[in-house]
Amino acid sequence: MSDTPNQTRKASDLLVECLEAEGVEYIFGVPGEENLDLLESLADSSIKLVLTRHEQGAGFMAATYGRHTGKAGVCLATLGPGATNLVTAMAYGQLGGMPMLAITGQKPIKHSKQGRFQILDVVDMMGPLTKFTHQLASGDNIPSRVREAFRLAEEEKPGAVHLELPEDIATEETDSRPIPASQARRPSAEAKAVRQAVEAIEAAKAPVLVVAAGANRRMTCKMLREFVEKTGIPFVTTQMGKGVLDERHPLFLGCAALSSGDFCHRAIEDADLVINVGHDVIEKPPFFMTDAFEGDARGQTDKVVHISNTTAEVDPVYFPQIEVIGDIANAIWQIKEAVTPQETWDFTRMLEYRQAEHAHSTPLEEDERFPIFPPHLVWQVRRAMPEDGIICLDNGIYKIWFARNYTAYRPNTVLLDNALASMGAGLPSAMMSAMLYPDRRVMAICGDGGFMMNSQELETAVRLGLNLTVLILRDDAYGMIRWKQKNMGFEDYGLKFGNPDFVEYAASYGAHGHRVTSSEHLADVLAQAGEGGGVHVIDCPVDYSENDRILNHEIKELSAAL
Incomplete structure (x- = not known):
């Protein structure tokens, strides 16, 4: 030009x-x-x-x-x-x-x-x-x-x-010319709003931090780490807030993957102040507010501090009392610098919920049945992925298991869509990740339904010479909708389909195909795909038969009993 x-x-x-x-x-x-x-x-x-x-x-x-x-x-x-x-x-x-x-x-x-x-x-x-x-x-x-x-x-x-x-x-x-980009900085939060937030945090008995989609920005991650380290306040993430803070941290309480009733939801309900960072109404709410702020805290939260770039969009379950509006990273920094950790804060109950979740999850992760049990699948994938590895989830029931049970170490290493929640995005999302980060391991995790919606992009991935693992979770049905169908008391109808031979399908595009035959074999196949270059497609049968018992009943009953 x-x-x-x-x-x-x-x-x-x-x-x-x-x-x-x-x-x-x-x-x-x-x-x-x-x-x-x-x-x-x-x-x-x-x-x-x-x-x-x-x-x-x-x-x-x-x-x-x-x-x-x-x-x-x-x-x-x-x-x-x-x-x-x-x-x-x-x-x-x-x-x-x-x-x-x-x-x-x-x-x-x-x-x-x-x-x-x-x-x-x-x-x-x-x-x-x-x-x-x-x-x-x-x-x-x-x-x-x-x-x-x-x-x-x-x-x-x-x-x-x-x-x-x-x-x-x-x-x-x-003969027109390009217009160069201007240098712009986002406005900082007002000092009075910051002071109100600090006063509310210091006056609370059990504050909790919720990290949501809008907090998933580079500088915000750094400031939130410093905030947690200084204050010792525990944190929960939404699905699109996963990885903003290292989830190996002892103050991590879990990811709000279910609508309500999970261990992390109970921990939030135990708080008398929620510091809600980057809330976005496109995600299912991680907690519900009511118009009653006295008495039993279960099912409601007493006070909410909304920290975001924009004011809160008020709806029947979200109407924060304090809003700190401006650049999120700067707002968190201001609050962190001003707040004094209080000896009267008590997080014992919140942390007990997290311990209970670990106690419940560990036996499930060790269940080696075949077809693969979802909690064990998540555990195997986490073991196979390096610290900076990126998983890109399509949309299906497995997304809930990964959101709850997969430990995210770094920002943007768990790419899932909890907004439009579209099927078909997992493979293209992983391809882009592999293009941007050729030295990092990238894995697309797709249900068989979602994978087939854009499976033709395997040819693009092979043509581009990408190093990529595509893990297909096969149940020969639209499993998420079947689960909902069962939950709502309907007959099992209209949601089953057939699949191609995924190993041969992969080979037809010039990719490497693998078929998992046992739980032990899954670990070997994941390791082989990670070590070999090129595009690897893994056909992995999954067993979703206990989703309803565990997700709809067992987890909620155990957490409610604490």
Whole structure:
């Protein structure tokens, strides 16, 4: 791309220059004829085009790039069906707080000769799914629209944005130049709000820290570690807050993977103050507030301090009394510097719940039945993964087991979606992780239903030369919905299916296939896949028959009895 001032060139060239100025490394997608000018411009750029086998996979990869880096990942599709295939991935990034940009093509908007063939109002369609959507109707306006798109995608709360580039606009001549990003800092929390929070924490008898999705940012992790070390206040995470703090810490009380009634929920209920950091309404609430703040604490919490970039969205179960609004890391630092740990704090009861959870989980982890029992599966995977290894979960009943039982050591080493909770994201998410971190072990963990929704991306993974393990948990059914079906008293109907031979299926793409035949064999296969290069696909039968007994009854009855 030329840097000569005032030199005219195609608008598609300018668009690529603007993307380069934003630091874009990759564009993931499936181009169509409406993208051909942009494709030609990309060929002469520093940006690598990653051709996927479905637009949804491209979108999931772009969102995961944003999740890891904080910079907007970029995906590309044509008009009509190409754009509609991005919808699920855009919603995934938008709800999950993952910065991403989708660029779609369109027929000429000035002199169209094809009627309405393939034409949808994509800009209008993307409106409810994004923070920003815009049709580029002039080459001269590209720099400002691209800069605005990236600004909105990356600022809190991060999310999805969309630009549409019509064919005739892509070929326009323009002498506009990219607009450089401005240096912006998020505002700090007001001193009075910080002081109110400190006073509430010091006055509490048993405060607890809840780490949620919005706290999963680099500097916030550091400040929260320092806060916990200074105060000694125990902490709980939500599913998308996993890994923000090292879960081997003796003050970790568990992950709120169930809706209520788990050991960690009881620990929160025992608190008289919840310090709720990065709360996001897209996640199931880790606790429920009521309008009664006296008497028995079970089922309610007395007071909540909301610490986030934005004010709390009030609903019937969440209406915090104190809000500390501003940069989260800075707010935690201010509170940490000002607070004095109190000798009157008593966390005994909370920690007893955590001990009880360990006592309950350990025998389950040692259950070596075959097909594999979910708690034992989680234990085996944790043993197989290095400290910096990354697991990327698709969506299914196993996600609850991993959220509860898998110990996360570092931020963004457990990628799960507790927002849109879409099936089909596990494999593309792991592919992106493997691209970004080629020296770390990455494992996609998918149910057989979710895996088959984007299994064609195995070809992309092999073509890219990725080192990746894909663990398929096979129960030959949509297991999560079968569990819900049973819970609600319905007959077992309509949710079973057949599967291909996953070992041969993997081989057909040039990947390595493995079939687990026993609990002991699983450990050997996980080790073999981790040591060998390339893409390894593991067919692992699982036994979900006791989900209802353990998750719906045993855990809740044991925790309630304490």
